[in-house]
Amino acid sequence: MPAHVTKKRNKYLTAGLIMTGTAVLLGILAFFWTPWSTTAMSASERFAAPSFRHLFGTDNFGRDIFSRVMKGMGTSVMISALVVLLSASVGIFLGALTGYFGGVLDEIVMRVTDAVNGFPSILLALVVISVLGTGRQNLILSLGIVFSPSYIRIVRSEYLRLRDADYIKRARLMGVGKGRILFVHILPNILPVFWVSVMIGLNNAILAESGMSYLGIGVQPPDASLGNMLSDAQGYLQTAPWYALAPGLAIVWIVLGFSLFSEGIRRLGE
């Protein structure tokens, strides 16, 4: 491999790793410690500009924005991770069955995913939320449902590709059980493709979560989430622009980090 290709690949991976790493670490840290309380209000310190005392300034209730952004990143990353866990599990299970066996189940599942894929994901999530009601669990469940079809498709096409590979045929001849072929023989071989889609999925989940919270149907106040902070901040653009910038840039930071990271992994695989 020529030298410049190796160098470029490392650049994507390191940049992505640094960006997602800081976001995830700060987010996890926020569950145990934040520089200031995320909910304590202070009338004397409303709309303080960014300074060493309050890194990102304070909001309309005098709460420290940096602490709240940390907490919000933690919440967003955790919710997105659960969403991806849910949809990826459904995807592996249904994708493996439909890809390997085909048949009527495959036909039904494919028509449903076709229908779901065509629509704006936020619209579907809105429908599910309005049926189930708002709240954190329902948010995870609705986004999990909405993101499942893309995993089913990816996993299915990989199983379809591998089911007639020589080593699988041989395993079948040797009398290996179906469950073992599906999850011990084939599954490890689709992981490279799968991890990239998990990364992209995390990205989309973070965007969707913050979007729903921005619209007021995701994480509810007083819990900090990047989305609901942005919607609070919007009313104070004139007096305190940093209030909106901080959570917004945090979202961009995470999303950009994940996409650089997944690009790095993709190039690693090539």
Place this chain on the structure above:
Amino acid sequence: MAYLGKKLITLIMTLFLVSAAAFLAFQIIPGDVVTSILGTEATPEREEQLREELGFNDPPVMRYLHWVGGLLRGDLGTSYRYSKNMNERMPVSELIGDKLPVTLWLAALSTVLIIVISLPLGVLWAKSRSHAVDAALGVVTQTAMAVPSFFLGILVTYCFGVVLKLFTPGKYVSYRQSFSGFLGYLIFPALSIAIPKIAMTARFLRNSMLTELGADYVRTACGKGCSQRRVMYGHVLRNALMPVVTFLGMIISEIVAGSIVIEQVFGLPGIGRLLISSISNRDFPVVEILILYITSAVILVYFLVDILYRVIDPRISEK
């Protein structure tokens, strides 16, 4: 022609399924709608009366048929929440009527912006020989794609509204009042929807053109003495645009999704905002209609793109 007929039948079937899904989804909702309208203090007689009035005592299939029958006759039902006057509930059609143009114009304006900006940008990008321009456009588009539309909306509000004072945030001008003022306000939300899509489309067109540039017919065209210009626009661009048309068709559903969120950011009284508030108010007749409306619009656009694609590239129908 046979193809068109087949497609039309699928289209009608899909619309029927979507309507059934939109209706059924809201039949499994937990909680009693009647209690939520009247409050917990209503008398059982009043509750029973309203239940009868709303048709809740009929079986679901009858109610679906009644609903669809109404739709076909132009009767979209009545809202649970909004009242016209003391004893009449607001018809959904009146609720949607003056909000629909706002969303349609927003979507149309965004689409125009995307096409007008991304196509020249993509061509220039593919033509640029400078490494610095290539790298810079790469970084800019990558970043633009990572910004969520609502944050972009807030940034646009801040830059153009608060700092440059090109418009007054929150001061929406109705199209009934002044159409030019309406478009002048709408251009900023449209820009917020368009920017990430412009980045995507430009990247896509650039990659598509670079792929085409390596094709054999390009070498042939150059070899027989076609001018650089003619090769680029007459041959390469024409072929490179094919996948871009499909891509633009796919983006339409995202433009619709974007407008739901962006209407909230800019305080536009469109159907996206009505949808969000109806979901919060649990005003299901309105939600059902809006979902049906938006999904039908998306399906129709897909249908039209499919037809258009066959008109541009006759080779597809031969396959």
